[in-house]
Amino acid sequence: MHFVNAVPSALGFLFAGPLVPADPGRFSLVEKLTLAVLIFTSAGLFWKRFGVVLDKILKSRKDPGFHLGNIGKRIWDFFWEVLCQAKVIRERPLPGLAHAFVFWSFLAFALVTLNHIATGLGIGFLNSTGIFGQIYFWFAALFAIACAISIAGLFIRRFVVRPIWLAREGHELSWESGVIAGLIFALMATYLASFFVADTGPATRILWWTHTLSLLVFLPLVPHTKHLHLILSPFTIFFSRGAFSDIPPLSGDEDFGLVTGKDLTQLVSLQAYSCVECGRCTEHCPANNTGKILNPKEIILGIRGYLNEYGPTAEELLLGKYNSQEAAFQCTTCGACEFQCPVGIEHVPIIVGLRRGATNTGEWDNEYGSKLFNAMERNSNALGLSALERDKFIQKQELPIFDGTQEYCLWLGCMGGYDPKGREIIASFVEVMRYLGTSYGVLRKEKCTGDPARRLGNDLVFQQLAESNLETMQTQKVKKIVSICPHCVRTIQTDWKEFGAPPEIEHHSEFLARHQAQLPHNKTDEKIVYHDPCYLGRYRNIYDEPRSVIASAGTLVEPERTRERSFCCGAGGGLAFLGEESGQRVSSVRAQELVATGATTIGAACPFCNTMFRDALANGENSPRLLDIAQIAAMQLPQPAAKPQA
C-alpha cells in the first residue's frame, strides 16, 4: 500500500497535475448513438477483411502429422516469446524494447480502453475516485509514457534511420506503419493529456472523442496491414509445428509437398498472414547477404500474396507466381531466418516444402541436382563414388567392422567415407577413441543418410535411403551411433523418424566434451577461432561442447557472428552439390570473417564446413590452418599419434 501510494504522488508532483484522467461526464443520446454507429462501422470494416483472412486460413488443408502435444513447451514459448517479447528484444535490443513497451502498454490499456468506450455508453466501470481505479489509471499512464516515447522512437527509426531490412522491394517506406504509429501516439497522448484538463470541460470532450476515433480507425487498419500480427502471432507461436525446422510428413498418394494452393496447410497460411515484415530473417539469410535473389521474408509474403489472389483451394502452381523456383533452391537451410523470427514463422519447412513440390513432381530441372539424385540412387552416396572406395578406406585405416558387440557404431557418412578431408577427421577421431579404449565399429555397408535429397525435396530418394539404412541398423543391432557430421546426426535422429525408430546418435563434439577429463591437453597460446555449424548449433543446440575441446588446446576466439547467429558456410540444404552460386560465395564471406579474427587456426566441427572453407581459403596467402575439433583433440595425444594425417 505504501508503495502504491508513493508512486502516484511522486508522479503527480512531477506532472503537477490531477491524480486521475478528467471525467468527460454524461453523454447525450446523440453522442451515444453516434458512438454506437462508429463502433459498428469500425468493427464491420475490421471483420470485412479479417473474416476473409480467417476463412483462407481455415479453408487451408489440415496439417498432416500435427498434434497439440507438449503443452508445457507451448505455454513456455507463449510466455517467453509473446509475453516477454524475448525474440523481439534479443536480436534488436533497442527497437525490440521499444516494441515490447508498446506491446505491454496494449496489455495494460486493455482495461482502460474497455472502460473508455463503456464511459461513452454511460456504463464506465473504472472508478477514478476509488483506490483501484486510481492505481490502474496511473499504472496505465506509466505505460502510456513508455509507449509514446517508444512509438516515437520506432517512427524515427522507420522513417529517418530507415534500416533496409524493413523495406520491401517497391515499397521503400510503409505509409501504413506511419499512420499506425500516429494513431498509437494519439491514443497515448490523449490519454495522458486527459490528466491535465478539467472535468466536463470542452477540452475533455475533445480529448475523449479524439481517443475514441483513433481507436476506431486503428481497429479496421489492423487486418488490412501487417499489424494483423497483433492478433495472429500469439496463435502462430502457440500452434507452431513444435520443433525447429521440422519438415512435416507427406500424407497420402497425392501429397508431394507445396505444389499448388491446395497444398498450403493451415499453419503455413496462418504463418503467412502473421508476418510482420520486420526482416530479421532476411538480415540473417546467408543467401540474401551474398547477393542471391532468395529473400526469406519475400518467400513468406509471396505465400500471402498467393493466398490473397488465388486462395487455399487454387490449383495454380505456387512457384512461378509470387515465389520463384530459383529463390527456393538458393536456401542453405541454415535456419537463421526461422531462428530469428519473432512471430513463429517456420521458414525452412516452407522453403523445403516448395522444393518438395518442385522436385517430387519433376518440375525442378537442374543438371547438378539430377546428377546428385542419380548418384544417390545408384551409388548410395552423395559424391557418386563406388562403395569399394569406402571399403578401401576402412581397410587402410584398419577400422573394425561393427558386429553388435561394440559400444558405438561409428557412422562415416559420405564425407567421412569418401572425401579426403573427411577421412582425415575420421582418422583423428579414431585415434582419440583408441586412446580412450572406446569400443567401436563401422558398418560394412552404409548409405547416405539422405540429407541432401531431403533438403532438396526429393522424398523418393530420401525414403529409399532412410528405410534401407534403418533396416541395416536393425539387423546389425546398432544402439548408439557417433558421427563427425552434424547433417548426418540431424537426419538420422530427426528425419528418419518418419520411417522408423533410429538408434541414439551423438555428434563427436559431444563425445569429445564428455571425455575431456580423460584426454591429455597441451594448451598453447594459439588463437583458434570456432565456427558454429548450423546443423550443430541452431539445429541441435550444441555450442559449448566443441568450444571446450578448442579451449583445451589454445585460446578460443569468436568471430563476429557466432553461436545462434553463426553465418552458414554455404554447404547446407544440398547446395554443396549444386555447382557455382550467383553473387558472392557464402563460404568465402564466412571464411573472411573467420580470418579477420586474427586466429591462426580455424576450428570446424562439420566436414561440409571444412571442405567449404578449404576451398574458400585456397587462394589466400598465409591462410590460417583449418582443423576439425577431432584433429585438435588428436594432436594433443602422445606420439606417434600426435599429428593429423595429411
Next chain:
Amino acid sequence: MKIIVAIKQVPERDARIRIDASGKWIDLQDVEFAMNESDAYALEEALQLKEAHGGEVVVLSAGPERAGKTIREALAKGADRAIHIQSSDETELAKFDALGVARLLAAAVKDEQADLILAGLQSDDLGLGQTGVILAELLGLPHATLILKIEKTETGVKVLRELEDGWFQHLELPTPAVLTIQSGNSKLRYATLMGIKKAKTKEVKVVSVADLAASAQSQTPVVTLDAVKLPHKQRTTQILGGTPAEAAAALVEKLQFEVRAI
C-alpha cells in the same frame, strides 16, 4: 510415335563380384541390381522424343521377377506401359545366348507396330553389344548402333553415330528401325515420387519365357558360356613431379598420347 525401349536389369556397378560354385556366372547373393546404364540413356532418348512429338513409350525387359523393380523405375521416369518377359528363376534366362534373348524380345514385340525400337549399346554385365542388332535382323528392320542423337524427320529419323577417334557419322533411316544407344549424351532425369506413384497404375504385361520360347523358331544356343573369371587388376601409379606448370604439361601429354583420354 510409338517407341519400344529394351531394358536390362544388371548387377550394380559397385557390386562385390564373386564367381559362383558353377564357375559360369557370378554369385548373385548380396548383389544389388540396377538399370543397365546405356539402357537408361535409351529410355531418356525415348522420353525426350515422346515429349517433343507425342506418342507412347513401351518398356520391354526380360528377367526374373526382380527385374520388375527396374521396370517400375522406367515407368516412374515416364514410360507408359511395359512388357515383362519373366523367367521362372535366376537360371532360366542364363541358358539363352544373345540370339535366344533377341528371339524372345522379337516375339514379344512383333505385334506392337512400333516406329522405333531403342536398346542400350551393350549390357554392363555381359557386354556383348549384340542383342539390339540381332533383334533388328529378326524383325527385318534397318538398324544403327552407337547412337548419340535422334531427330525425327518426315520419313524416319536422322541420327548421329559415334565412331572411333572422335569421328561421328550422320545417318538417315526410314522407320520403323532399331537403334542402339550410346551412354552419356543426354542428361538423365531423376525418378520422382510422383512418377513412382503414377507408375503403380501403369500396365505391366507379364509373359513367361517358356511361353514365348515355344513360339520362337529355335532354342538351341549357338554360343555357350564356359566360364567367367574376375579380371586381373594391374595398377601403376606415376607421380608427376616438377613445378605445377610442368606437372600439368606432363599430365596433358600423358592423357593425350598414352591414355588417349583427351
